[in-house]
Amino acid sequence: MLDKIKGQAEKFWHTLDKVFVTKLIITVFFSTTIGIFLGLFMLQVTGEEQVETMTEDNIVKKPTALENISFYIVQAGLFEEKSNAEATRDKHEGAYIWEEDGKYYLFIDVSFKKETLEKKYQNNDTVFLKEWTIDMGEINFSEEEIIYLESLVVWLESQLLGTDDAHALDRLQALTVSKDSMLYDIYKMIQDTDKKAWAKGKILQLLFAIEKNLQNG
8 A cells, every 4th residue: 555655656746747847848948939039139120220320420421530721811901892802803913802791802812831921921011911721620521522622632732832743633633522512512613623723813712612612511
């Protein structure tokens, strides 16, 4: 009788162990499966965010690393009437009239070096020198625009500082910018202007056009 009871007890515990182990295996299986699916889902979402960030930040636009463009200009008058500004302009070769708020500023010279202009106009009391800065600020340029602006500055230095870089304009004109770029009007102006036409007045016109386009960009 005792042996019978002992055998039944062993059979009971054996059956219980099998049920427990089976449940444990099923629980572990489902937990692992759910964990794998959640992991794959999170990896996919993270991957999509990284691709979106990469496209937005690295491919389309990059924060500019360009410095502000600073130069010095010589002003020879401020006029209420354009006709008076034009009459005075005719007395100065390569002068440029810049209009703002209904007034006309007459600029007759430009340089990246203040000393150059101070020496040139030291005995002329009818003009005065002022610094002008094209602020790049927080503007985001595309890589195409950065390359173009860097080449543009090199060419301007060759013109205003006499760096004797005869091919700077050729390299600049070999570059392109897209039609929706804030620099497209500048690009067209440089492409359409004859090399011999780049006197001081034309360069002043270009510099003010750069500032206007960047402000409106």
